[in-house]
Amino acid sequence: MTRASSTQGRGLLYRLYSSRLRREIDAGTVPHHVAMMIDGNRRWARQLGYTTVSHGHRAGAAKMHEFLRWCDELGIQVVSLYLLSTDNLVKRDSQELTDLIEIIADLAETLSHEPGWRVKHVGRAEVLPPVLAHGLRTAEERTRENTGLHVNLAVGYGGRGEIVDAVRSIISKHQEKGGSLEELAESLTPEQIGEHLYTGGQPDPDLVIRTSGEQRLSDFLLWQSAHSEFYFVEALGPDLREVDFLRAIRDFGDRDRRFGS
Template sequence: MNKPQHVAIIMDGNGRWAERRGQPRAIGHRKGVEAVRNAVKAAGENGVKYLTLFAFSSENWNRPQQEVSDLMGLLKFFVRRDLAELHNENVRVHVIGDRRGLSADILALLTEAEDLTRENTALNLVIAFNYGGRDDVTRATRTIAQKVAQGLVDPARITEQTISDCLDTADIPDPDLIIRTSGEMRISNFLLWQSAYSEFIFLPCLWPDFDEEEFRKALKEYACRDRRFGATTDRAAAAAT
């Protein structure tokens, strides 16, 4: 079966999951942490090398202060509880997103997760935290502009690769497959540059209900896709060999 090297997931539906059960949204977010564990396990078992999870967007700061506080608490809980297990399972943690303005305790947790797992060689778990696709491209553009001003980059020689090399995902392959739960059919400012030729699967299940079976079903659907990258089928097949 044709398997994706890199799967990215927009984890959507925690709040609605809780509301449908007459519970606070915070309960849905806590239940969503269990789904994160399911996704990590399923990715490793199915030979996925990179799993990117959209944990907290740059726009999520606009949510009610209590909900933001709950989400920050869950991040701390996840790192403190699961980091040792991820490390033991040879999972490497990457964090992408803008770290400017983050509190010292959050920064310390993110750095600890990356430093502890830096030499691990199994699944690469990419956490998109305080991440926005437009912000990613904006920061990359600013970096290139600074290099041009310093005479380090010739504007005439700027290529797509120049931009890719300045994104948060510079050392990470573009996602082959992007999954979004909850039935919403948009990408919500997630990996805008990187998803140019990604396959998309939109699932009706809410994120807390996402389990290993849902992951396998998505992989099975992906295996049926014909990825041509703008070429005809025969030329795409020839390029892949």
């Protein structure tokens, strides 16, 4: 596990350093799937003296759009963004949650107009406010035939809940075929569960990045990240820079992945 600093800078030295980082990244080691846990939006807003934390969430959403472009330019094929957990739906202040719903709906709408990008909602649509569920569904339908960058928006998402939903789906389909629970218990495999997750059919994330210096998973992609590499960045979400991202990709390429061995 690695932590990175968040020193700001956009001048000549920054551009030279960014170019050097790009040269140091081997295209053959770029991760196929990157998962991003953007954290620190509220702290960012409070540190800058904003009256509401929604300013931080809007800045974080704008940063995630920028982050997706960095990923696309580098040839990453799948990106999963953790935007709103099921816990957030009950623990966040009502006004903050109202603002978040609008911000996420706006982000989904914006991303659905990026040429070639495919947007997919991962999470429980039934627990979301109708306006947000509709916005995510519209973005997904609009981009369904696209074959470019695949963007998973984890909204109303919880990793343990996802596993429960996958098992329920397996049981339901098995019973529809007339099978018994005993037969299912004998034949159940990790591959079956993987196929019934919200991300079924997608590769598991190679790299999970989290901002703000926090080092925890927070119920994100628990099953899928069993063999993922992790990279923790000190920068608060809205302050994430491209060089922070490039360092994460370079670091990933230098690791000896053991896949649990």
